[in-house]
Amino acid sequence: MKIFDKLISSVVPLVDENIDTDQIIPARFLKATTREGFGENLFRDWRFDDQGEMIKDFPLNNKKYAGKILLAGKNFGCGSSREHAAWAIFDYGFRVVVSSYFADIFKNNALNNGLLPVQVSETFLETLFRNIEDNPRMEVEVNLKAQLIILPGMALSEPFEINPFKKHCLLTGKDEFEFLLDHLESIQEYEKRSFYTLETF
Amino acid sequence: MGKTLFDKVWNQHVVREINDGPLVLYIDRHFIHEVTSPQAFTGLKEKGLQVFRPKQTIATADHNVPTYDQHLPIKNALSRKQVSTLTENCKTYGIELYGLGHPFQGIVHVIGPELGITQPGMTIVCGDSHTSTHGAFGTIAFGIGTSEVLHVLATQTLLQYKPKTMQINVEGVLQNGVSAKDLILYIISKIGMGGATGYFVEYSGQAIRNLSMESRMTVCNMSIEMGARGGMIAPDKVTFEYLKNREFTPRGNALENMKSYWDSLKTDEDAVFHQELTFHADDIAPMITFGTNPGMGMGVDEKVPSSEHALNGETYSFDKSLNYMNIDAGKPLLGKKVNYVFIGSCTNGRIEDLRQVARVVKGRKKAPNITALIVPGSRQVEVMARKEGIDKILEEAGFELRQSGCSACLAMNEDKIPKGEYCVSTSNRNFEGRQGPGSRTLLASPLTAAYTAIKGYIADVREIL
Numbered sequence: 001m002k003i004f005d006k007l008i009s010s011v012v013p014l015v016d017e018n019i020d021t022d023q024i025i026p027a028r029f030l031k032a033t034t035r036e037g038f039g040e041n042l043f044r045d046w047r048f049d050d051q052g053e054m055i056k057d058f059p060l061n062n063k064k065y066a067g068k069i070l071l072a073g074k075n076f077g078c079g080s081s082r083e084h085a086a087w088a089i090f091d092y093g094f095r096v097v098v099s100s101y102f103a104d105i106f107k108n109n110a111l112n113n114g115l116l117p118v119q120v121s122e123t124f125l126e127t128l129f130r131n132i133e134d135n136p137r138m139e140v141e142v143n144l145k146a147q148l149i150i151l152p153g154m155a156l157s158e159p160f161e162i163n164p165f166k167k168h169c170l171l172t173g174k175d176e177f178e179f180l181l182d183h184l185e186s187i188q189e190y191e192k193r194s195f196y197t198l199e200t201f
Numbered sequence: 202m203g204k205t206l207f208d209k210v211w212n213q214h215v216v217r218e219i220n221d222g223p224l225v226l227y228i229d230r231h232f233i234h235e236v237t238s239p240q241a242f243t244g245l246k247e248k249g250l251q252v253f254r255p256k257q258t259i260a261t262a263d264h265n266v267p268t269y270d271q272h273l274p275i276k277n278a279l280s281r282k283q284v285s286t287l288t289e290n291c292k293t294y295g296i297e298l299y300g301l302g303h304p305f306q307g308i309v310h311v312i313g314p315e316l317g318i319t320q321p322g323m324t325i326v327c328g329d330s331h332t333s334t335h336g337a338f339g340t341i342a343f344g345i346g347t348s349e350v351l352h353v354l355a356t357q358t359l360l361q362y363k364p365k366t367m368q369i370n371v372e373g374v375l376q377n378g379v380s381a382k383d384l385i386l387y388i389i390s391k392i393g394m395g396g397a398t399g400y401f402v403e404y405s406g407q408a409i410r411n412l413s414m415e416s417r418m419t420v421c422n423m424s425i426e427m428g429a430r431g432g433m434i435a436p437d438k439v440t441f442e443y444l445k446n447r448e449f450t451p452r453g454n455a456l457e458n459m460k461s462y463w464d465s466l467k468t469d470e471d472a473v474f475h476q477e478l479t480f481h482a483d484d485i486a487p488m489i490t491f492g493t494n495p496g497m498g499m500g501v502d503e504k505v506p507s508s509e510h511a512l513n514g515e516t517y518s519f520d521k522s523l524n525y526m527n528i529d530a531g532k533p534l535l536g537k538k539v540n541y542v543f544i545g546s547c548t549n550g551r552i553e554d555l556r557q558v559a560r561v562v563k564g565r566k567k568a569p570n571i572t573a574l575i576v577p578g579s580r581q582v583e584v585m586a587r588k589e590g591i592d593k594i595l596e597e598a599g600f601e602l603r604q605s606g607c608s609a610c611l612a613m614n615e616d617k618i619p620k621g622e623y624c625v626s627t628s629n630r631n632f633e634g635r636q637g638p639g640s641r642t643l644l645a646s647p648l649t650a651a652y653t654a655i656k657g658y659i660a661d662v663r664e665i666l
Binding site: 015016023034075083084101104105164177184 | 328
């Protein structure tokens with residue numbers, strides 16, 4: 001997993017609430033057997049019409065906006081568990097998603113792929129949307145070590161929560177999988193007292 | 202202080218806790234399918250690992266398979282490759298596969314319970330958000346991403362944080378024509394699609410206790426549509442009766458031993474949930490959704506609300522949603538012409554659902570404008586339906602019973618709803634384009650969907666019950 005420490009970038013805003021993973025990456029693009037290339041179809045049906053023409057005022061296409069931070073309305077990433085959604089956002093070039101809350105599975109998938117979900121208050125989210133509307137190329141700083149999201153030009157900031165373990169993984173690039181693999185002995189020990197490890201088949 | 206059902210099952214599965222960190226949670230059963238597993242197997246290969254407990258993982262092909270001519274090679278090259286990749290991976294790693302043609306094949310959340318693989322007190326995961334279905338048996342069951350599929354394959358555990366608990370109590374008795382699907386759509390319409398985010402839900406109360414096992418699965422299935430990690434129902438006599446003589450449930454003394462454990466799986470009287478909600482079954486009518494998230498639902502005979510009534514002030518998304526659906530606020534949906542009906546999915550693709558459909562269509566004819574897809578949730582459901590003559594009843598009414606799979610619920614195969622068309626669907630998600638680019642989904646129960654297929658427009662099934 002790639003290390004995440006600090007990012008200063010302009011922002012692409014999506015004001016919609018409850019953006020589901022079917023919008024992020026429609027199911028018809030889930031036929032691949034590898035992890036690569038999903039960015040091409042990120043928000044496919046919002047970015048392109050049914051003739052394949054670019055929808056110019058959609059924020060990802062709108063030249064006003066650019067950057068590695070995606071800002072979205074609350075409950076981002078709800079719906080299907082497809083990790084392809086996190087892969088697509090990362091592959092497209094985003095490194096941070098900011099919202100007032102995230103669907104649980106998406107949040108976990110993002111963290112497992114070095115994509116940082118930053119949960120802010122509804123008020124701060126509104127402030128961000130408003131300022132970006134006024135100044136589309138405004139830069140925002142996301143500092144993981146300090147757990148702060150900062151609007152450098154405005155002297156505005158808000159702390160954000162992240163689990164210490166997940167933070168450690170992102171800061172060091174360590175995959176939580178490696179950590180689990182270190183526990184195989186205690187897992188075998190556990191199995192001796194479990195009801196259901198008996199082979200069913 | 203007493204413990205909730207969730208606490209009891211969770212605590213039972215904690216391998217170890219880590220200071221300031223997640224805990225290692227043991228997973229009893231792991232289901233995999235063709236769409237969310239290939240990259241996990243690639244991860245195993247890259248690290249030179251084996252599947253740690255291959256006998257605790259069960260595979261099926263369901264998401265991306267055709268629902269007719271399943272004996273022939275899959276036409277779409279990418280789909281064919283995805284399914285054959287699953288077959289190869291299962292062979293390489295010694296995993297039991299119920300692939301196309303196998304008598305146990307079907308939607309992963311339909312086959313687990315019907316084969317008796319799903320048992321009370323288990324932890325169950327799958328790379329699919331509707332894994333919450335299995336919670337109907339008093340299991341902790343939840344959807345995971347592909348990275349976590351790899352973790353389970355390699356270690357039979359996951360790193361987890363304990364979610365908060367919520368109790369949803371439904372008192373009273375459901376009225377005639379009101380099913381489990383209506384009950385869960387009603388709850389989601391009240392608390393919204395993010396209303397249970399961060400929580401694990403236990404459903405309780407008279408209306409829940411009165412539900413059959415299959416109806417309980419419908420309720421737990423849609424827990425994810427209000428953001429819950431999962432939903433569960435304490436096992437009782439209904440559960441034990443259902444489990445008897447299933448392919449993989451214990452027999453004789455072994456079953457009696459398990460039963461005494463299963464009996465202990467209930468929330469203690471003095472247990473406290475982080476949040477408790479109560480609803481009344483009398484308030485619930487047959488439901489239908491009008492928007493592009495499952496929380497945008499109403500009684501089928503009501504008028505579509507305007508954005509002033511949007512939950513949590515979500516007015517922008519509400520209006521955008523009505524615009525996508527081309528549905529006007531203030532107008533009823535009854536009588537609205539629809540050309541497509543989909544009956545199936547892990548929500549409503551079980552035998553009980555097909556029986557409800559047969560009850561409505563028997564002796565009637567499909568409306569000429571309707572294209573209907575009726576897709577059994579599994580091969581076993583299909584076989585039962587044919588044995589009971591449901592296929593004949595459907596044929597006489599102008600319908601056809603397909604072969605099993607996820608089908609038009611997510612439209613990965615060729616079962617798609619065309620752009621701009623409405624589909625009354627028994628599935629679980631009405632997201633934009635979910636059933637095909639530009640499609641417009643209205644979620645409802647099998648009874649409502651079947652009656653709509655007869656009338657050719659949205660209709661209230663209570664008229665004929």
